[in-house]
Amino acid sequence: MNAPLLEIEDLCAEVSGKQIIKDFNLTINEGEIHAIMGPNGAGKSTLSYVLCGKPGYTVTSGTVRFKGKDLLSMSTEDRAREGIFLVMQYPVEIPGVPSTTFLKHSVNAVRKYKNLPELDTMEFLKLVREEGRKLGLDNEMLKRPINVGFSGGEKKRMEALEMVVLKPDFAILDEADSGLDIDAMKVVAGSVNSLRDGKRSMLIITHFQRLLNYVEPDFVHIFADGHIVKTGNKNLAVELEQNGYAEYVKVK
Amino acid sequence: MTLMSGEIYSYSELAAKAGVILPTPKTEAWKYTRLRDLLGTDYQLCETTSKKGENVPFSANIIHISNGKIVSELPHIEGVTFQIISSAEALSNYPFAKMNAAYLTQGLQIEISGTLNQPLVLNYFMMPEDKNYFYHFRNRIICKSNSKAEIIEQFTYDGNVKSCYLANIVNEIEIQSYAHLDHYKYQNEAFKANHIALHKVNIAEGGKYDSFCLQKGANIARNETEVSLNGEKAEAVVNAAYMMNGWATLDTTTNIYHYQPQTKSSQIVKGVIGGTAKGVFQGRIHIAPNAVHTSGTQLHKAILLSDTAEIDVKPELEIFADDVKCSHGAASGELDKEQLFYMRSRGIGEEEAKNILIEAYLNDVINMIENEKIREWFKSLR
């Protein structure tokens, strides 16, 4: 079996004094694709923010190890530099900062952490344009301030572009498929698959089986009330699509 | 007023000698900018130095002014005549301009009658050594009808950063009909220094004054601009940016007077303030009874980087005419937390992320500078 990449044990976390993640356990080994499905408000995005160390998301107990290191003691930027990438459900608009400039800061910050030399500007532009073209983001788009005024689908493509350029060891995709048309879904799935090399791992949060048809998961987890209530293979996603979550959600 | 070299004088003492009443905390026009440190310092006349400040990174005609005195040859420029002046008008309403006249160090009259093909830089440079020098410099800038020029003022220093020197600069600017002056200023004085500047601008029919000032130095700094739009279709742009992380007070004060119909003014001021520093913006737009079809707009925006930073904003609209377009707005806030998190989640360190956001924030106003070389220069200074 492959070495564990991410090990989450008995994780409890709260936002604004409200406990959202409750005794969450999950181990993801190198090369594995895990999918998490669950009803609205279950805490899926909260989990992904906790893993990225977003301010305001407080871990009250439990441990998380990434490549054997204590993840929870790292700053948000160091987690990213160590290889964690979150495709956000709601990407953030940053007026005045062109997408390419943003990406360059990001790539070079990660390279610096790894003691690699900064990328040459021409080299970098070539890379970004090429990957952008594959994702349907043209040069004009790349010059615009990042995410500002982008359509929902364009934002998700930009997230995918950032991901393929940064080549993370572990990517969390929080509803990367929402707002995408069918063609775009295939394109984004293509860039996810292009990163698969038997070592990189993914955690795919989604409401629909669709994306999972293109990026085949090794495990599908049902997430309800702050933790995993059932784990299965890709057939679990098909079953959910038909029956919904009623069986797994406590009647309140 | 004769002063003895090597003698120590407080500014209040100098004012009393010259019969000038300096602002107190009760003076309305100065209520946000406390002059305590400025008034409490003992100053002395400067023994002149000939050291020149840094050049600018683009081709320009440069006049070096060191410790308040011109230390370079005046350039020969077609369409420009220079004249050294040794006395200046007091300018009522402005106590510091009165002081400037009473204790004038030196002055320069610049008369422009053509289209200048490169900017004229007034490069003020302070070498305070370990003394608290003061200087009073005056420019009289006359833009003849249909002339076109770019003037840049740069204020820097070298040597003892702890000197509490005082730079008091007054520009009298006359823009004749259909003349156009672009006026840029970069203020980066030593961190305990005082910098008080007044630009008194008169614009005739169809003339245009387009200005931008970046302030990031000094302990107490005030950049005050008075514009009188005296002819129809005269226009003024008075933009500024300021950034400060220490404990200083950076003050931007404007008084725009629309005296004639179809005149236009706009102001965009953006500030970034941290530490225990204070940003002050006082902006007055006055529209006289006959100045119909005019437009005057004003916007001040600031980002506070700490809980202890402070912003004081006082907009004043005095509108006595009908059929005018006038607006003012002010907003202040912190750096956006979601944006910071987004950047950090992509590996960008917190400090770098903040700097990127601050840059983007100030770029808004810097990007309005048309001349690309000057625009890029300001970006490199920020």
Ligand SMILES: Nc1ncnc2c1ncn2[C@@H]1O[C@H](COP(=O)(O)OP(=O)(O)OP(=O)(O)O)[C@@H](O)[C@H]1O
């Ligand atoms: N800052 C906050 N303050 C209070 N409650 C919050 C905050 N952030 C999230 N929550 C609550 O935490 C719960 C989990 O939210 P989260 O966004 O993680 O759900 P989700 O599983 O991602 O849902 P969806 O499928 O709709 O994206 C919700 O009830 C939400 O309202």
Ligand SMILES: [Mg+2]
């Ligand atoms: Mg969510």
